[in-house]
Amino acid sequence: MKNLKRYPFLHTFNPVQKINATTIRERLSRTPHQLFQPHRTDFYMIFLFTEGHGSHSVDFNTISVIPGHILFIGKGQVHHFDKLETYDGVTIVFTEDFFCRTAIDKNFLNHSPLFQDPLKLPYFDVGKRHKELEVLYHFIVDELKRPAHGHQADILHHYLYNIMLIAEGLYQPQQKQIVLSPQQKLISDFKWLCNQHLYEQWTVKQYADQLNVTPRALQLAFSQEEDVSPKSWLNERLCLEIKRLLSFDTLTINEIAFRLGFKEATNFVKFFKTHAGTTPSAFRQMQLG
Secondary structure, eight states, X not given: OOOOEEEXXXXXXXXXXXXXXXXXXXXHHHSHHHHTSOEEESSEEEXXXXXXXXXXXXXXXXXXXXXXXXXXXXXXXXXXXXXXOXXXXXXXXEOHHHHOSSHHXXXXXXXXXXXXXXXXXXXXXXXXGHHHHHHHHHHHHHHHHSOOOTTHHHHHHHHHHHHHHXXXXXXXXXXXXXXXXXXXXXXXXXXXXXXXXXXXXXXHHHHHHHTTXXXXXXXXXXXXXXXXXXXXXXXXXXXXXXXXXXXXXXXXXXXXXXXXXXXXXXXXXXXXXXXXXXXXXXXXXXXXX
């Protein structure tokens, strides 16, 4: 079996600014064989596709690349490029430390639909704003080429923030209003909390207690805004995390089960088979060969 590669930002990109911008072809020219294999990155990625065709896999789902579309990949997601790709575009990568300069920045990143919910892949057409987003990308490229100076990180941060604000404005009408309703804010806080405590196997009631609401209030919020219950969302999120961990051959099935809070491996196998339709061993074999 093969190890799922994990790429920390500092091994590959600018260690000073913790942000970089390249074309997709430039990125693939560095380590193409590694990037064609499923790998997990410890930073955030934005792809703006400009030409060609192909596919890209994110968290075991494959999208068809369409020029004029943008894709957001969050920290910890598993993805890989298509060996037969003919597409190109621009890509921006950055760390959480770079973006979260203030509490406001951290709140934006943690609750933005662009990165918050790994069960909903933000991949969409940017329409007439494609050129504007591409220009902002080139502003980042040009600034990174300049000698380092005292305001460089601030300038880069503002360019990146503008890209994300534009993209969120384009994406949110498909999901929710820009100004969150109380129900939407509750769901957003629930998902953020789940991502922080997923390995602890909290119940929906425990999450509700942390949010100072009743489980019934959480259930009503989901019934109004989502197509699933909070319990179903939590189960699907846990199933996705299991798939990610199964893509590593360094962890045994039992180790993954105990890491994720399952007291018995048999319960772990039963849970995964119920939600993924196959056993952990069969899924691992399919991914690793």
